[in-house]
Amino acid sequence: MALRNLRYEGDEILRKKSREVPLVDDRIRMLMDDMVETMYANDGVGLAAPQVGILKRVIVIDVEDGNIYKMANPKIISESGEEAAEEGCLSVPEKRGLVVRPMKVVVEYTDENNQAKKLEAEGLLARAICHEIDHLNGVLFIDRVIDDKIEE
Numbered sequence: 568m569a570l571r572n573l574r575y576e577g578d579e580i581l582r583k584k585s586r587e588v589p590l591v592d593d594r595i596r597m598l599m600d601d602m603v604e605t606m607y608a609n610d611g612v613g614l615a616a617p618q619v620g621i622l623k624r625v626i627v628i629d630v631e632d633g634n635i636y637k638m639a640n641p642k643i644i645s646e647s648g649e650e651a652a653e654e655g656c657l658s659v660p661e662k663r664g665l666v667v668r669p670m671k672v673v674v675e676y677t678d679e680n681n682q683a684k685k686l687e688a689e690g691l692l693a694r695a696i697c698h699e700i701d702h703l704n705g706v707l708f709i710d711r712v713i714d715d716k717i718e719e
Contacts, residue, residue: 568597568604571619576659576707580617585624585703588639591681595625599637599679602627611657613695615702618658626699630691638676641700644685645673646693654698654708664712668694 606614616625628636648670655663671689674696678684
């Protein structure tokens with residue numbers, strides 16, 4: 568495993584749409600592992616491939632629920648409720664803002680073993696999934712901050 572360099576607000580790669588992963592192979596598994604290591608080294612709870620300069624639909628999440636989620640091609644198939652909470656981002660350091668996200672989501676994805684999975688998530692995990700999928704679509708949390716109040 569290796570630490571990857573983070574990309575920051577203003578880097579054009581963060582505004583591009585990521586490509587689907589046709590197969591989770593050894594290269595994608597290595598990317599996932601590197602992303603987990605990079606996320607931990609920067610005290611994050613989630614990381615998307617564009618944040619390390621890779622335009623592939625890959626995210627990793629650890630919200631300290633006993634699981635490390637490694638997802639390729641994550642797609643939210645249903646959502647319910649909504650909740651406003653403060654968010655930050657490793658790619659937008661020193662800024663925080665209130666963002667409305669679904670309270671619950673169901674996401675389909677391919678895991679690190681190339682198996683199709685479905686996950687029902689709520690609370691912080693649902694929020695993290697939505698935040699990281701936004702990165703895959705070139706959207707940053709600062710685009711979703713309500714009342715345009717971004718704290719530095």
